[in-house]
Amino acid sequence: MPELPEVETVRRGLEAVVTGRTVKAVEVLHPRPVRRHAAGPDDFASALVGRTFAVPRRRGKYLWLPLTDGDAVLAHLGMSGQFRVDATTAMTEHRHVRVGFALDDGRTLRFCDQRMFGGLSLSPGGAELPAELRHIARDLFDPELDLDDLVARVARSRSGVKRVLLNQAVVSGIGNIYADEALWRARLHHAVPADELPAQRVRELLEAARAVMADALDAGGTSFDALYVDVNGESGWFDRSLDAYGRAGAPCRRCGTPIVREPFMNRSSFRCPACQPGTVRVGQP
DNA sequence: ACTATATCCTGTATGC
DNA sequence: TGCATACAGGATATAG
Numbered sequence: 637m638p639e640l641p642e643v644e645t646v647r648r649g650l651e652a653v654v655t656g657r658t659v660k661a662v663e664v665l666h667p668r669p670v671r672r673h674a675a676g677p678d679d680f681a682s683a684l685v686g687r688t689f690a691v692p693r694r695r696g697k698y699l700w701l702p703l704t705d706g707d708a709v710l711a712h713l714g715m716s717g718q719f720r721v722d723a724t725t726a727m728t729e730h731r732h733v734r735v736g737f738a739l740d741d742g743r744t745l746r747f748c749d750q751r752m753f754g755g756l757s758l759s760p761g762g763a764e765l766p767a768e769l770r771h772i773a774r775d776l777f778d779p780e781l782d783l784d785d786l787v788a789r790v791a792r793s794r795s796g797v798k799r800v801l802l803n804q805a806v807v808s809g810i811g812n813i814y815a816d817e818a819l820w821r822a823r824l825h826h827a828v829p830a831d832e833l834p835a836q837r838v839r840e841l842l843e844a845a846r847a848v849m850a851d852a853l854d855a856g857g858t859s860f861d862a863l864y865v866d867v868n869g870e871s872g873w874f875d876r877s878l879d880a881y882g883r884a885g886a887p888c889r890r891c892g893t894p895i896v897r898e899p900f901m902n903r904s905s906f907r908c909p910a911c912q913p914g915t916v917r918v919g920q921p
Numbered sequence: 922a923c924t925a926t927a928t929c930c931t932g933t934a935t936g937c
Numbered sequence: 938t939g940c941a942t943a944c945a946g947g948a949t950a951t952a953g
Contacts, residue, residue, distance in 0.1 A: 637945075637946060637947075638947085639947090668929095668930085697947075697948090712947080712948080713947085714930090714946090714947055714948080715930080715931095715945075715946055715947055716930090716931085716932095716945095717947095732931090749930095750930085750931060750932070751929090751930045751931050751932080751945090751946090751947095752929085752930055752931080753929070753930065753946080753947055753948075754947080793923090793924090794923085794924080795923090795924065795925085799924085799925085802947095804947090804948075811946075811947070812945090812946065812947090901925090901926085901946090902926085902927085902946080903944085903945075903946055904944085904945085904946095
């Protein structure tokens, strides 16, 4: 599932491929991934021909490919979105090609997406920051992030602390995997109300989230299957370093207690019942 | 204003 | 073997 480290890995791959390249042709093979483009698939395709990409950027899990004229192609990978370049792999292997960009160096960039939760759109004037992202908060790697302000905002919320970590309007880039990993590192239960945590514990949690995502980025991201790969089709290997997510029944790497899996927001949450106990005295010295 | 939930989507794994 | 069900979970619209 692409979260910040995976999206940043893709951004770096795109930077090497598209920067300075001009679009020769665009083909939209399925309308759903361009549903955010109000003028429709045909307009999306024709509007991009002849334009030139600048350096790709990212906020949280969103990517955008600025164009040298000040507009941008806004992209989100959703659950299963990928950008692929045909340099190394025959494109016939890709079963879910949705949009293709023919570039002026002869290469083809393809947006592939099995589940189609992701998508592309054209953002007028969006080169610096697409207007569509105004509600998306800065992420933990953003040099302009105000950490003190973020700590205060989290500590003000009455929601369970994992819900807050997943709220992209509070802090962006964190999904189910890194939320569980950050909570494990900070020894916090996912359901503890954020406003019951001392500010220092909130700060530790956010620093744990930043640290685990930095570790994952060094590893090229987390892959469980072929649903997340970089632009060359390569998997990341951080899944081997996960401490909580997906480890139900496996011993906690700190204390040996079996990790448990619990329902959470129509999905799953993983925690160590010994290191991350319930809400009793959580956060107290 | 804030919080919580339903919905979209398809492939894989599992159960009967 | 076939069919049904659960699960994966991002963002967003809608409800409370």
